[in-house]
Amino acid sequence: MTTLPRVLGRARPPSLASAPEDRPSLASAPEGGPRGVAILPIVLFLAAAIVLLAFPSFVSKPYVLHMGVMLFLAVIQGQAWNVIGGYTGQYSVGHAAYFGVGAYVTMMLLEISKIPPWWGIWAAMAASLVLSAIIGSITFRLRGPYFVLASISVAEIIRLAALHFKGFTRGAEGFLLSEIPTLHLFGSEIVFVGKRPFYYAGLALAVATIAANWAVQHSKLGYYFQAIREDQDAAHSLGINLSLYKNVALAISAAFTAFAGGFYAMFVKFIDPNIVFGLDVSVQIVLIAIIGGIGTILGPVIGAMVLVPLSEILRNPRGLVQIGVLAPDSSVVGFIEQYLSNAHLLVYGILVVVVILFAPEGVLGVIRRLLARSRRRAAARAAGAPASA
Amino acid sequence: MAMLEIRSVSKFFGGLAANSDVSFSMDAGMIMGLIGPNGAGKTTLFNCITGYYPPSKGDVIFKGTRLNGLQPDHVCRLGMVRTWQKVRPLAKMSVVDNVMVGALVRTSSLRVAREVAHEQLKIVRMDARLDFLAGGLPIGERKKLEIARALATKPEMLLLDEVMGGLNTGEKEEIIQLILDLKKRGFTQVVIEHDMKAIMRVSDRIVVLNSGEKLTEGTPREVADDPEVIAAYLGERVEG
C-alpha cells in the first residue's frame, strides 16, 4: 500500500498534484465578461443569419416556416428577458405584462384606429416603456422572492383588469385580426399573407434583438448590469445608481418583449387577456433563457431551439406528416394528438425540473462543461499525463 | 477646510446605539486609523459615512458637502469610496472587468476604463491575473482587488475596512506599503484595522471606538499609551 502514493506522485508532477481547485479559474471568454471583440462569434452569427434568410427558398412547407417564426419569437422573448433576468439578475416572472401590452396596443391600434402594425408596434414599445417605469418603481424596492412575487402580481393585475374592463379591451372576447394592410417598402409591396412574410420579419427582428443585446452587453450598461447581478451593495459603492440602472435594464427588456408581443398578435391573429397576459406566458419567457443558459447571448437562442420545436410538435404533430418525417397513419401522430397535444406545457415542466436539478447553468453550461473537459483531456494527453477529472 | 468632518454622528438600530456621538475631523492627505474591539461600531460608521444608511443624528461633511441622505453611488461620484471587510468580488466577472466597473463611474468608454483598470491592477501587482474569475481568487488577492477597484473610481478619499484581515505577514507588508504609497500620492484614507502594529505604522492619527462611542483620539503613540485603550483592548485580548 505504501507504494501507491509514490506511483501517483511520479505520474503527476507535484505542481499539478496540488488540487486544481486551488488555482483561480480563468474567466470564460467572450460572453462571461466581454473583453475586446471576438471575431468568430460575429462571423458565425452572420453566417447563420444568411442561411436562415435563404432557408424559405429551399424549404417552404408552412409548418416549417411556422416553427421558424415561433422560434424567432422565442429568441426575441428570451433575449429580452435575459437583459433584466440574466444580466441584471432581477428575476421578473411578470413579463407577460409587457408582452400583452405590446400585443394589445398593436392589435387595438390596427383594429380600432386602422394604424398599420409597423407604426403601431412603436406605440406598443412606448407604452411598455411607460409601464416598465411604473412597474420598476414599485418592484425594484424589493429583493429576492419578494421581487418575484411583486412582478407576478403586477402582471396578474393587468390581466384581471384587461378581462374586466370590457369597454376598452373587449374582455375575454379578445381581438380577432381582420387584415394587415399591404406594406409598401422601397417601392415593393409586401402582403402579409401566409407564413413567409412573417418569417422574414421575425428573422429581422430576432437578428436586430440579438445585435442590440450584444451591443448593450459590450457597453458600460452591460458591465453595470452584471455588477448589479453579482453584488448590489458592492455595485452601489462603486458609483452605480442601482434604481436607475435596474430601470434602464427593465426598460430595454420591456421594449423588446412588447415588440415580440405586437409581432405575435399579428402572426397568430387572435389575442385575449389569458393568452397574452397569463402567468404561463411569463413562465415560458423565463424558461427560454433558463433552459438555454442565462446571462449569455447564445443561451436564449439555444433555449428557443430546444423548447419551440418540442412544444410545436406536441401541439401539432400533423406538421411532421406534412414535412414527411412521419407517415400520415403513423401511430406516433395519433398518440401525440390523443394524449399530448393539450399538454405541451408538460414538456416545459419536465425540462425545467431536469435543468434545475442537473444543469442549473442551462444547456449552454453543459455544452461548455463538456467542451472544457475534452479540452482538458486533450491537454493532458498532449502533456503525456493520464487524464484526470 | 477639513477633507472629512464627522460631527456627533449617532446611529440607532431599534433602541441599540451602534454609534453614539462620534466626532472627528481629518485633513487632506492624512491617514486616520479607526480601531476598537469587535462590535465597537467601526463598520457602522463606514456605512453611515458612505450612505448605506443615514446617521440617526449628526452630520457627515465631505469637502464641504453634507453627505447625510446621499446614496452610496452619489458619495462615490463625489470622490469617496470604501472597501468591504467581507470582500465583495463580482464573482462571475473577471478581475479586469471588476476593476473596469469601478472605472466606468468616470467614463463611458470601455477602452478608457480598461486602461484605467490595467493601471490600477499594476499598482496592486495583479496584472498577471487580468482574465481570472474574481470569485476564484485567494483571499489576499481578493483584498487587493477590492483596493484596485476602489482606486479605479478615481477617489480623493479611501475608506479601507480591514484590508489586511486574514492575510499572512508578507501580504500584510505589501498592503502597508500600498497604503503608504497612496498617502504619498495624496489620497486621504481612513483605515479600520485589527492588527495593532500595522495600524500604528500607517496612521497619522487614530480614533478609538468602544461600544459605539469615541473613547479617544490621538497620535499612534498617545493612543498606545492611553490606559483606557489598553483596558478596552486587554478585555479583547483575553478572549482572543
Added chain:
Amino acid sequence: MTVFLQSVLSGILVGGVYALIGIGLTIIFGVMRVINFAHGELLMLGMYATWYVFTKTGVDPYVALLATVPLLFLWGAFLQQAFINRVLNALPQNQILLTIGLGLIMSNSMMLAFTSDYRILTTSYSSSSFDVLGLSVSQPLLYSFLITAAITAALFWFLQSTDTGQAIRATAQDRDAAQLMGINVSWTSILSFGIGSALAGAAGALIAPTYYIYPQVGGAFTLKAFVIVVLGGMGSIVGATLGGLIIGVTESLSAIYVASGLKELVVFVLFLGLLLFKPSGLLGKSRA
C-alpha cells in the same frame, strides 16, 4: 347592513379554507425556506382526487378527506425527498423555477388524464343553505369551514404539544441549530412538505363541491396563498390563519362594493401595497 354582514360572513367561511392553503405554504416556507409555487397544483390534485372518488364511488367529498389527505401527504413527502431536497441550498430563483416546473407537470398530467374540461361535483346539499338571523349560510361552505377549523385546531395541537411538532417548529426557527440539537432535519423537512401538501389537498377537497374543477385551477390559488402568507408574515402560522380570513373577507366585500370581476384584482393591489410598505407582514416585526 344585511348585505354587508352577509358578505362578511361568506368571506369568513371562504377565508377559513384560504387559511388552510396559507398555513400549508407557510409551514413549507418556514421549515425549508422554499417558496412553493406548486402549492395551488397540490390543491388542484386534492380537488381531482375528491371528484374522482365521488364520481366513481359516490363517497361524500368530506368523507373522502380521509383518503385525499393521506394521499396528498405521501405525494408531498415524495416531492420533498425526490426534488425539493436537492435545491435547499440553491439560489431562491432556482427553487422557485423548480416548483413552477413541478406545478406545470402536475397540472398538465391532470390535463392528460382528465382533459381540460371543467368538472363539477354536485352533492345533495351543494346549493342548500341555512337561515341564521336573516343571513343565509351556504351549507357546503359552512361544513368546509367547520372542518377547516377542526383541522387547524388539530394542527396547532400537533405543533405545540407533540415532540414531532416541536421539532418542526424548532427547524423552522433555525435549521442549523435544530440539527445541532439532534433533530433529524431531513425527516422533519419531509414531514413538513407532506403536511403542507396535505393541507393544500384538504383545502382542495373542501372547495371541490363549490368550485369548478379543471387542471389550471391551481395557479390562482398559488398566488392567493402567497398573498395570504405575506400578509400574515412569512413562516407564521397564526399569521396565515388571519391572512386567510382577511383575504376571504376582502374578496367578498370587494365583490359587492367594487365589482365582482375585480375582487382578485383588489387583492393583488393590496398585496403590492403590503409588499412595499410592510413586507414583513401584519404580524411580523418591521425591518430597519
